[in-house]
Amino acid sequence: MNFKSKKLAIIALLVLIISAVLCAQAVTKTVYVTASGTKYHTQSCASLSRTKDVIPIDEKEAVEKGYKPCTRCKP
Numbered sequence: 001m002n003f004k005s006k007k008l009a010i011i012a013l014l015v016l017i018i019s020a021v022l023c024a025q026a027v028t029k030t031v032y033v034t035a036s037g038t039k040y041h042t043q044s045c046a047s048l049s050r051t052k053d054v055i056p057i058d059e060k061e062a063v064e065k066g067y068k069p070c071t072r073c074k075p
C-alpha cells in the first residue's frame, strides 16, 4: 500500500465514522402515550395494558408536547 492509498483509506474511515455518529443522533426513541394521559411510556409498560388508545410518538416530540416520563417503566 503506497502513501496515497493509505491516506485515502484513512479519509474513507473518517467519513464512515462521522456518518455513523450522525446516523446515531438522527435515530429517535419511540415511546407511547395515551389520549388522556400526561405521561409517556415504554411499549411494555403495565399502565398501557389498561388502555386501547396507545399512540406511538418520538420521545423528543412527547417531551415537546409536555408529556413526562412514566415513573413505573422509566422510558
Ligand SMILES: [Zn+2]
Pocket (backbone or CB within 6 Å): 040, 041, 042, 045, 046, 047, 048, 070, 071, 072, 073, 074
Ligand atoms: Zn409507564
